[in-house]
Amino acid sequence: MKIFLLGGTKDSVNIIEHVKNNYEAYILTTTTTEYGAKLALEGGSDETIARPLLKDEIIKIFINGDFDILIDATHPFAEHITQTSASIAKELKIPFIRFERPPINLENIDTSRIHYANSFDEAGKMIESNFPKGNVMHFAGANTMEEVLKHVPTERFYPRILKVAGSLEKCEKLNVNPDHIIPMKGAASKQENIELIEKYDASVMITKESGEIGGVIEKIDAANEKDIAIIMIQRPEIAGLNKNDMVSNLDELDIKLKSFF
Structure with a gap:
C-alpha cells in the first residue's frame, strides 16, 4: 500500500517504523521542517517533503502519486492541518486515519502547581497578573511565542526551540535575546x-498538554521538585x-489498516 x-x-516516526516492519508499504512523509524530515527518513520513510503544504498541493500529490490512504499523525495542537486533512479525505472519499496521541494520565501526579489556559494569549495574561517575577521558560514551540510576548517582557522570556532558520527568524522578529534561546x-x-x-x-514554565510522548510528565515532575508554576495549554477541540477515523495507538492503527486493506 502507498x-x-x-x-x-x-508518533509519526513510530508509525513509519511499525508499518515498515509489518507491511509491504511505500510511505511519503510530509513535515514542516528539515529536522522532522530527517527523523522520518531515519525511521524508514521512502520519501519526504520538508515544508508546509497547502490543501491543493496535498490533493495534487495524493492523486498524482496514486496513494491508497491518508494518515494524519501531526501534533495534537496542529489544528489547521488536521481539519484540512479530514476535509481532503471527505472530498476525495479516501481511506483516512487520524492518529491522536492519548491525553496524559495525571491520576498519580501532583497537579497543584498546574494552571490551565485555553490559549497562549490567556497564558501570557495569567503570567502578567499572577507571576510578575522570575523568568519564563516557554516549552511550547516557536509558533506560539508571539501571543505570550504581548504580555511578558522579552528579558524574562526563555524559549526552548529547534534551532532552525524559521524558528530563529521568529525569535529575531520578536526581539528575543539570542542568549535566551534554549536549543531543543x-x-x-x-x-x-x-x-x-x-x-x-x-x-x-509554559507547556502544551501534548501527551506523555511530548515529555509533559517530566516537565511536571521537574516543576514540582523545584516548586515553580506550570501554565498548561489545553488541547483544542x-x-x-469523525471519531471513527481516530486511533490512539499502534494496535488500533493495525485494526484500521486491516479494515481498509
Whole structure:
C-alpha cells in the first residue's frame, strides 16, 4: 500500500517504523521542517517533503502519486492541518486515519502547581497578573511565542526551540535575546528540565498538554521538585473530525489498516 503520512512528530516516526516492519508499504512523509524530515527518513520513510503544504498541493500529490490512504499523525495542537486533512479525505472519499496521541494520565501526579489556559494569549495574561517575577521558560514551540510576548517582557522570556532558520527568524522578529534561546532536540528528561529551571532561574514554565510522548510528565515532575508554576495549554477541540477515523495507538492503527486493506 502507498501511504501519504502527515508527520513531524515522534508518533509519526513510530508509525513509519511499525508499518515498515509489518507491511509491504511505500510511505511519503510530509513535515514542516528539515529536522522532522530527517527523523522520518531515519525511521524508514521512502520519501519526504520538508515544508508546509497547502490543501491543493496535498490533493495534487495524493492523486498524482496514486496513494491508497491518508494518515494524519501531526501534533495534537496542529489544528489547521488536521481539519484540512479530514476535509481532503471527505472530498476525495479516501481511506483516512487520524492518529491522536492519548491525553496524559495525571491520576498519580501532583497537579497543584498546574494552571490551565485555553490559549497562549490567556497564558501570557495569567503570567502578567499572577507571576510578575522570575523568568519564563516557554516549552511550547516557536509558533506560539508571539501571543505570550504581548504580555511578558522579552528579558524574562526563555524559549526552548529547534534551532532552525524559521524558528530563529521568529525569535529575531520578536526581539528575543539570542542568549535566551534554549536549543531543543527531542523531549527532555526530568533531570534536564530541573537543570534548565536552575540555570535560567525560572519561576514559570509554559507547556502544551501534548501527551506523555511530548515529555509533559517530566516537565511536571521537574516543576514540582523545584516548586515553580506550570501554565498548561489545553488541547483544542478539532471540528470536523469523525471519531471513527481516530486511533490512539499502534494496535488500533493495525485494526484500521486491516479494515481498509
